[in-house]
Amino acid sequence: MDLYEHMGKDLFRAHDIPVPRGTVAETPEQAADATRELGGRSVVKVQVQVGGRGKGGGVVLVDSPERAAEEAARMLGSDFQGHAVTRVLCEELLPLKQEFYTSVLLDRSSGDYLFMMTAEGGMDIETLAVERPEALRRVHVDPMLGLRTYHVRDLTETLPIEAREPAGDILRKMFAMLREEDATLIEINPLVLLDDGRVVALDAKVTIDDNALYRRPATEALKEQFPIDPVEKRAKDAGLQYVKLDGAVGIIGNGAGLVMSTLDVVAQAGARAANFLDVGGGASADTMATSLEVILSDPAVKSVFINIFGGITRCDVVANGVLEALKRVQATVPLVVRLDGTNAKEGRQILSDAAHPQIFPAATMLEAAQRAADLANGGVAA
Ligand code: GDP
Ligand code: MN
Numbered sequence: 001m002d003l004y005e006h007m008g009k010d011l012f013r014a015h016d017i018p019v020p021r022g023t024v025a026e027t028p029e030q031a032a033d034a035t036r037e038l039g040g041r042s043v044v045k046v047q048v049q050v051g052g053r054g055k056g057g058g059v060v061l062v063d064s065p066e067r068a069a070e071e072a073a074r075m076l077g078s079d080f081q082g083h084a085v086t087r088v089l090c091e092e093l094l095p096l097k098q099e100f101y102t103s104v105l106l107d108r109s110s111g112d113y114l115f116m117m118t119a120e121g122g123m124d125i126e127t128l129a130v131e132r133p134e135a136l137r138r139v140h141v142d143p144m145l146g147l148r149t150y151h152v153r154d155l156t157e158t159l160p161i162e163a164r165e166p167a168g169d170i171l172r173k174m175f176a177m178l179r180e181e182d183a184t185l186i187e188i189n190p191l192v193l194l195d196d197g198r199v200v201a202l203d204a205k206v207t208i209d210d211n212a213l214y215r216r217p218a219t220e221a222l223k224e225q226f227p228i229d230p231v232e233k234r235a236k237d238a239g240l241q242y243v244k245l246d247g248a249v250g251i252i253g254n255g256a257g258l259v260m261s262t263l264d265v266v267a268q269a270g271a272r273a274a275n276f277l278d279v280g281g282g283a284s285a286d287t288m289a290t291s292l293e294v295i296l297s298d299p300a301v302k303s304v305f306i307n308i309f310g311g312i313t314r315c316d317v318v319a320n321g322v323l324e325a326l327k328r329v330q331a332t333v334p335l336v337v338r339l340d341g342t343n344a345k346e347g348r349q350i351l352s353d354a355a356h357p358q359i360f361p362a363a364t365m366l367e368a369a370q371r372a373a374d375l376a377n378g379g380v381a382a
Pocket of ligand 2: 051189190203
């Protein structure tokens with residue numbers, strides 16, 4: 001679970017990591033009041049579960065309560081890269097001397113924790129890691145050993161001398177927080193040195209391990225503050241596994257393994273999945289209708305790939321289910337259907353007999369993926 005910046009900063013405060021003073025605002029008036037409280041100037045920041053806000057107009061420095069209200073009105077009235085903005089964070093403007101970067105994460109590949117730190121903040125960290133790897137300090141920390149003084153010294157060594165001790169103190173507190181809050185990632189970008197020598201976390205990206213939420217009721221309760229995707233809710237209510245992605249091919253399959261390989265063949269065919277939905281064992285008319293409703297309600301979907309491998313589920317039942325579903329749900333985009341396994345022949349016969357203008361039967365998974373990709377990319381079905 002990715003927290004909003006202001007939630008991450010609440011945890012920082014609880015763990016004694018310095019952050020700027022700030023207030024969450026849900027209306028332009030609240031943003032103006034908050035800015036007045038902060039002395040008439042502030043930084044207004046959209047609260048969304050994605051980064052890159054600085055470059056995308058999601059972080060704005062304002063010099064009056066009126067300007068804060070204007071910016072808040074603009075942010076709250078729109079979405080940020082497809083993410084609904086329900087609140088902004090207004091923070092005090094701080095005199096920055098230098099920007100750094102630091103993070104700690106659970107490193108699954110090495111089975112330990114990985115700390116990273118660089119004095120070259122402000123730069124995109126992935127770019128820095130590739131272009132100037134020597135500028136990025138990386139330290140693996142054994143969970144049994146914990147964060148030791150020599151780790152901290154190694155990490156902070158490239159920072160200006162005056163920043164090393166306060167930054168080291170923050171590293172120790174980050175480590176404590178990661179473990180005490182069941183976080184898998186804490187990233188501070190930028191961590192800043194102020195004119196007065198203080199080091200402060202100007203941003204907060206915190207990911208909490210979903211599997212640990214059962215023992216973090218206070219953190220789990222934060223979930224209710226995130227906007228609910230209406231499509232996801234509908235799928236969940238129907239007991240279907242639905243995941244939203246950012247391509248144009250909608251995918252319906254039965255079984256997690258088949259759905260995953262369907263994503264791969266669609267990518268191989270030159271398109272990306274818009275979403276996927278696992279109907280699990282049952283592919284009755286009812287399930288199919290709901291699945292199609294869910295998939296088609298995503299405006300990004302330009303074609304649908306229904307990939308069913310019959311086992312206990314019989315393909316003739318699935319074929320009838322698809323046809324039945326299309327009596328209830330209007331197919332606004334072409335549906336490529338690939339049936340294999342139990343009663344596949346009967347299933348395909350049912351579909352070809354129906355000769356539905358929006359159904360394109362395909363014999364193999366690759367052929368189906370190619371057809372779905374072409375249709376999604378604006379090609380004409382032959
Ligand atoms: P992100 O782009 O989503 O990671 O948003 P950040 O919270 O990192 O903000 C982006 C940039 O805005 C930072 O790198 C800073 O340069 C700038 N910024 C944010 N808060 C302040 C502030 O209080 N004072 C100043 N001078 N700049 C700020
Ligand atoms: Mn940032």
